[in-house]
Amino acid sequence: MRDHTREEFVAWLAENALTPRRIAVLTGAGISAESGIPTFRGTDLLWRDMDPAELFTVEALQAQTQLVWEMYDELRTRIAAASPNAGHTALAALAHHRELTLATQNIDGLHQRAGSDAVLELHGNLWRLRCDHCRYHEENTQTPLQALPPACPGCDGILRPDIVLFSEPLPVDALLQAREAAANCDVILVIGTSGVVYPAAGLPLIARAHGAYVVEINPFETPLSHEADFSIRAPAARALPWLAEILSAE
Ligand code: OAD
Numbered sequence: 001m002r003d004h005t006r007e008e009f010v011a012w013l014a015e016n017a018l019t020p021r022r023i024a025v026l027t028g029a030g031i032s033a034e035s036g037i038p039t040f041r042g043t044d045l046l047w048r049d050m051d052p053a054e055l056f057t058v059e060a061l062q063a064q065t066q067l068v069w070e071m072y073d074e075l076r077t078r079i080a081a082a083s084p085n086a087g088h089t090a091l092a093a094l095a096h097h098r099e100l101t102l103a104t105q106n107i108d109g110l111h112q113r114a115g116s117d118a119v120l121e122l123h124g125n126l127w128r129l130r131c132d133h134c135r136y137h138e139e140n141t142q143t144p145l146q147a148l149p150p151a152c153p154g155c156d157g158i159l160r161p162d163i164v165l166f167s168e169p170l171p172v173d174a175l176l177q178a179r180e181a182a183a184n185c186d187v188i189l190v191i192g193t194s195g196v197v198y199p200a201a202g203l204p205l206i207a208r209a210h211g212a213y214v215v216e217i218n219p220f221e222t223p224l225s226h227e228a229d230f231s232i233r234a235p236a237a238r239a240l241p242w243l244a245e246i247l248s249a250e
Helices: 006-015 029-035 058-063 065-081 086-094 172-183 200-209 236-248
Strands: 022-027 099-104 124-130 137-139 160-163 187-191 213-217 230-232
Touching (some): 006 230, 006 236, 022 086, 022 172, 029 086, 058 065, 065 124, 086 099, 086 236, 099 172, 187 200, 187 236, 200 213, 213 236
Parallel strands (some): 022 099, 022 187, 187 213, 213 230
Antiparallel strands (some): 124 137, 124 160
């Protein structure tokens, strides 16, 4: 494993006679960092002096509903004020040139706002709300929400964000499609994820086991770095524009 620059990436593709046609992508919170969205395990992780990891749980939602909803509402408001960055946009553009499957752990919807279609949302989306009692669900982009917690229009329950909280299972369809894409790609791009949350972090391992090359884009080393054939130690918004341009070329 070496750390590489643009020129070295071009040389590496040539050395391996590699023109990737099928590209799988796994993104994590790091791709949205330059849009001003805090990562999960970054230094900006405290919310009102609490660890969000402890608030992104079913238990917290049930026991501290009002407080947890205030956190979601603030996060939604912050994301609504943010814009997709050059990293999100580069991936949307690359999909016009290659067979690309984009799986994200992010719940912010920024890939879709950058123009990516058919995003596989492994951990759900903050802009969908649902009721676990009557199965009512809706798209909702209002920020801030009028009342917290939001009432369910279908029953006397309350709505929750349609996201995967700690210890909850991932949406089966999205996970299966992401695994299939990983098993059938030439290259998997692993972008801005700490690679510690499974099953999402298993996607690069599936790709590698099926003979694909693993390219990591992350300013810092991660537990997945030793699985990478090529590591770009740079912020996603800086590296992805040139990477996508190279990968798009015929
Ligand atoms: P983390 O916060 O764990 O990791 C963010 C990663 O992004 C780190 O490895 C950083 O080094 C990297 N990073 C920071 N800035 C970057 C930049 N500008 N460009 C590229 N990379 C950068 O976030 P995730 O790996 O997404 O799950 O976390 C995985 C899951 O943990 C989340 O989806 C969430 C949480 O539990 C659920 O909510 C279910």
